[in-house]
Amino acid sequence: MSLARAYTNIALVKYWGKRDVAQMLPYNSSLSLTLDKFYTETSVEFTDQAEDQFIFEGQQQPVSAKLMRVLDDVRQLAGSQQKAQVKSHNHVPTSAGLASSASAFAALAVAASHAAGLELSRRELSILARHGSGSASRSLYGGFVLWHAGTDDQSSFAEPLSEQVDFPIAVIAVLVNQQQKSILSGAGMQAAVTSSPYYSAWVKTAEADISRMSAAIADQDIAQIGKLAETNAMRMHATTLSANPPFTYFAPETLQIWELVRQIRTKGLNCYLTLDAGPNPKLICHMQDVSKIVEILNAEIPNLTYTLCQPGPGAKLMTQ
Amino acid sequence: MSLARAYTNIALVKYWGKRDVAQMLPYNSSLSLTLDKFYTETSVEFTDQAEDQFIFEGQQQPVSAKLMRVLDDVRQLAGSQQKAQVKSHNHVPTSAGLASSASAFAALAVAASHAAGLELSRRELSILARHGSGSASRSLYGGFVLWHAGTDDQSSFAEPLSEQVDFPIAVIAVLVNQQQKSILSGAGMQAAVTSSPYYSAWVKTAEADISRMSAAIADQDIAQIGKLAETNAMRMHATTLSANPPFTYFAPETLQIWELVRQIRTKGLNCYLTLDAGPNPKLICHMQDVSKIVEILNAEIPNLTYTLCQPGPGAKLMTQ
Numbered sequence: 001m002s003l004a005r006a007y008t009n010i011a012l013v014k015y016w017g018k019r020d021v022a023q024m025l026p027y028n029s030s031l032s033l034t035l036d037k038f039y040t041e042t043s044v045e046f047t048d049q050a051e052d053q054f055i056f057e058g059q060q061q062p063v064s065a066k067l068m069r070v071l072d073d074v075r076q077l078a079g080s081q082q083k084a085q086v087k088s089h090n091h092v093p094t095s096a097g098l099a100s101s102a103s104a105f106a107a108l109a110v111a112a113s114h115a116a117g118l119e120l121s122r123r124e125l126s127i128l129a130r131h132g133s134g135s136a137s138r139s140l141y142g143g144f145v146l147w148h149a150g151t152d153d154q155s156s157f158a159e160p161l162s163e164q165v166d167f168p169i170a171v172i173a174v175l176v177n178q179q180q181k182s183i184l185s186g187a188g189m190q191a192a193v194t195s196s197p198y199y200s201a202w203v204k205t206a207e208a209d210i211s212r213m214s215a216a217i218a219d220q221d222i223a224q225i226g227k228l229a230e231t232n233a234m235r236m237h238a239t240t241l242s243a244n245p246p247f248t249y250f251a252p253e254t255l256q257i258w259e260l261v262r263q264i265r266t267k268g269l270n271c272y273l274t275l276d277a278g279p280n281p282k283l284i285c286h287m288q289d290v291s292k293i294v295e296i297l298n299a300e301i302p303n304l305t306y307t308l309c310q311p312g313p314g315a316k317l318m319t320q
Numbered sequence: 321m322s323l324a325r326a327y328t329n330i331a332l333v334k335y336w337g338k339r340d341v342a343q344m345l346p347y348n349s350s351l352s353l354t355l356d357k358f359y360t361e362t363s364v365e366f367t368d369q370a371e372d373q374f375i376f377e378g379q380q381q382p383v384s385a386k387l388m389r390v391l392d393d394v395r396q397l398a399g400s401q402q403k404a405q406v407k408s409h410n411h412v413p414t415s416a417g418l419a420s421s422a423s424a425f426a427a428l429a430v431a432a433s434h435a436a437g438l439e440l441s442r443r444e445l446s447i448l449a450r451h452g453s454g455s456a457s458r459s460l461y462g463g464f465v466l467w468h469a470g471t472d473d474q475s476s477f478a479e480p481l482s483e484q485v486d487f488p489i490a491v492i493a494v495l496v497n498q499q500q501k502s503i504l505s506g507a508g509m510q511a512a513v514t515s516s517p518y519y520s521a522w523v524k525t526a527e528a529d530i531s532r533m534s535a536a537i538a539d540q541d542i543a544q545i546g547k548l549a550e551t552n553a554m555r556m557h558a559t560t561l562s563a564n565p566p567f568t569y570f571a572p573e574t575l576q577i578w579e580l581v582r583q584i585r586t587k588g589l590n591c592y593l594t595l596d597a598g599p600n601p602k603l604i605c606h607m608q609d610v611s612k613i614v615e616i617l618n619a620e621i622p623n624l625t626y627t628l629c630q631p632g633p634g635a636k637l638m639t640q
Contacts, residue, residue, distance in 0.1 A: 239558070246554035
């Protein structure tokens with residue numbers, strides 16, 4: 001039995017749109033920060049049982065096509081026919097709103113490949129995780145991570161920009177809405193690709209953001225990182241507003257918080273908002289400003305839940 | 321003294337972005353419906369007084385650059401040096417949230433040109449009104465109106481598509497927020513033109529929407545008119561979300577109402593949302609569905625104000 005742990009990540013330059021759905025190749029490169037507050041632990045054991053088995057939080061669940069894809073990849077690389085027993089737990093602060101498939105498939109890639117006796121490089125693990133979920137390719141690494149869009153299966157992988165983060169960047173995850181998303185991220189990006197007249201311009205602007213964001217990270221410039229992340233996120237969300245029919249992941253509370261974030265900036269604090277395919281914002285700021293920012297938010301919107309995150313580590317094997 | 325009245329209009333294909341700020345030439349053609357519930361009455365008299373005078377709702381106000389521009393145009397056409405006394409009243413149901421410069425400059429163009437002894441064609445009046453406010457070029461006419469973007473001053477004018485509207489289209493104006501807009505429409509469109517990577521695609525999609533919308537109007541297809549209007553409006557608003565820095569005219573309540581509008585559609589009612597450069601939505605529907613729609617909205621959001629509008633008439637002279 002092999003056990004692995006992987007942390008979730010927040011994209012500062014978003015992954016948004018698949019160029020090749022079967023191969024899970026993205027249209028644009030993306031760049032993320034791995035976070036320290038939420039992780040998935042997954043164990044895998046290959047046995048002579050009749051079928052693959054997936055137990056999530058102690059409950060047997062159907063084996064999804066994506067899970068099967070990763071297990072099949074591993075079996076093919078290992079020349080094995082054995083079926084897998086996969087057990088997975090999410091470790092998440094109550095109501096953090098941080099759950100994602102990124103940590104799940106990164107942990108799966110590490111655990112399953114080790115359980116099959118493979119010794120894959122981190123690049124190979126990143127590609128394997130990508131087959132389950134695009135953003136999982138980034139959760140192989142800690143700190144700031146770049147996922148190269150690539151042009152084919154072997155050239156589309158993530159690599160670390162800086163796994164050790166030596167400056168006080170913080171991410172405040174705000175939970176505004178625990179309702180199930182009405183449009184899942186996969187369906188949303190596909191709708192944007194096929195029906196937004198702005199999609200091709202999105203791809204260009206995101207690629208340009210990669211070098212701007214890399215420079216801001218090298219400069220340890222938290223304000224510039226935040227500014228670029230907010231602009232990039234809103235350009236991603238503009239592709240849903242411009243789809244046919246138009247839709248949005250924003251909840252009313254998302255707009256309230258964005259308005260407060262702009263007010264906070266007028267007080268001289270660096271605070272920027274980013275948002276994935278859901279209504280819960282993540283605020284990018286300096287560690288030293290966190291309590292002031294949360295105080296201001298609390299005074300205006302009393303019933304929100306906040307989770308303070310810092311840069312987190314890469315995926316790792318917990319068994320030897 | 322010449323007195324004129326002009327009604328406001330709601331754009332179904334939005335005017336968004338000036339190709340030439342001095343000449344008030346737009347990047348794209350736009351298409352509107354003149355509404356019957358809000359109008360401006362303006363009187364103009366040319367006298368031997370020392371300065372132009374502007375009295376709005378009985379109060380003396382500074383003469384804005386735009387007002388001066390229209391008065392100067394009229395003086396030039398009439399070969400006159402006389403100064404103008406301009407008095408203006410807005411007639412608006414309490415809290416309709418419908419005020420705009422469109423009705424104001426359309427009424428001014430009609431009153432001022434007549435007061436100066438000019439006999440301008442409606443096309444000439446449309447161009448004159450455009451010099452004060454782009455959307456005013458459309459309020460010269462009733463019903464459905466097309467403003468040709470044109471390529472120079474004389475080719476950028478509005479003309480009616482159908483002044484008499486023979487089908488039961490209704491517009492419910494919803495007031496969510498009476499606060500002053502933080503970003504005026506002129507500044508917002510300029511920010512989108514200069515900093516959204518999606519702006520050129522907006523111009524293309526808006527021009528394509530003109531022929532689609534004209535066809536839907538010819539077909540008297542209210543659902544298709546609404547669907548195209550909602551998609552066009554959201555593509556306009558996507559240019560603010562993609563600007564640098566990003567911004568939005570949406571208020572939290574705007575999103576709440578849009579979500580309700582989508583729910584209303586699942587009940588089989590045709591109801592679509594459009595929105596100018598501010599938070600107050602206008603809902604496009606059949607007259608027969610108005611009470612059901614307002615009932616559903618009221619049940620969910622009790623404190624909103626609604627104004628039911630139908631197609632309105634063009635600008636006209638009230639004195640002979």
